[in-house]
Amino acid sequence: MDDTEQIERLYTPGEVADYLGIERQTVTKYARLLEQNGYNFLKDEKGNRNYTDSNIMMFKELIKQRNRPGIALETAAKSIVAIYESKSVFPTDTLIPSDITRLEQATADRLDQQDKTMEKQSELIRVLLERLDEKSKYEEERDKRFNERLDKIVAEVSASVIKQLDQKENQLLLTAKEEVEITKKEVASAKEEIEAIKAEKKASSLDFSESEEEALTRSFSMP
Structure with a gap:
């Protein structure tokens, strides 16, 4: 690991606010003011700022200058950017x-x-x-x-x-x-009955004829 990685550590806005005892919105306000005067903060791939120990020192100095009578915050920001850019061993690119x-x-x-x-x-x-x-x-x-x-x-x-x-x-x-x-x-039964009736009638007819013939014979033979 090189000296750069040993010295510089990245802080979130919340961590910086807690360390300095100010509001997180104030940290963002100071960062924007410094950016307007030409300073480039480290940013992640989403564009969120990450702060180093040097940045914390810049904020402390800005707060100190702001509390001095007759010093405008804008003027203090310009001088701080000029000082820290000249002293910085890091490039001004957004990512080290x-x-x-x-x-x-x-x-x-x-x-x-x-x-x-x-x-x-x-x-x-x-x-x-x-x-x-x-x-x-x-x-x-x-x-x-x-x-x-x-x-x-x-x-x-x-x-x-x-x-x-x-x-x-x-x-x-x-x-x-x-x-x-x-x-x-x-x-077949009906035919048998018919044949029987016919036979019976025929027999009856023959018996009648024989009786008549005998009666005639008897009448002719009488004196």
């Missing part, structure tokens, strides 16, 4: 080498953290995509099993209906055959 190194490291750390975050997000997205794919496959397989089951049920119901229709048709045919057989028997 040690601060640049620290910011570069902070930026690298932030980028590394972002890379890790993006890697985690990518892994999360990959897991989510895998789950979605598994869910899609599961739903596809479920729909396939449902359709197969539905087809099986439809086939079973269709077969049952067809069987019932066949049984009903067979029953109707059997009933029709039975009725035809009954009708045939009834017709």
Whole structure:
């Protein structure tokens, strides 16, 4: 570590205010006044001021000069900027080498953290995509099993209906055959009855003729 980094330490506005016993807004007011007179404070990547031990001494001197009779704050600021710029071993750039190194490291750390975050997000997205794919496959397989089951049920119901229709048709045919057989028997029975009646009538007619013939014969043979 070089002498610059050993001597110079960066302070926040709040730390400077606490050290000097003034308000934080006053620190900002003094810093702006010094900047208006040509002084450049150290700033981070966001443009926020960081103060060194030298800056604290400048503020102390400014407060001291402000309390002197007849000294305007603007005049005190100009003289202080001139004195400290001539004595300063640091460049007037807004960032010293040690601060640049620290910011570069902070930026690298932030980028590394972002890379890790993006890697985690990518892994999360990959897991989510895998789950979605598994869910899609599961739903596809479920729909396939449902359709197969539905087809099986439809086939079973269709077969049952067809069987019932066949049984009903067979029953109707059997009933029709039975009725035809009954009708045939009834017709045959009716024919037998008719033939019997005819035979009976014929026999009755023959008996009548024979009786008449005997009566005539007897009448002719009488004296």
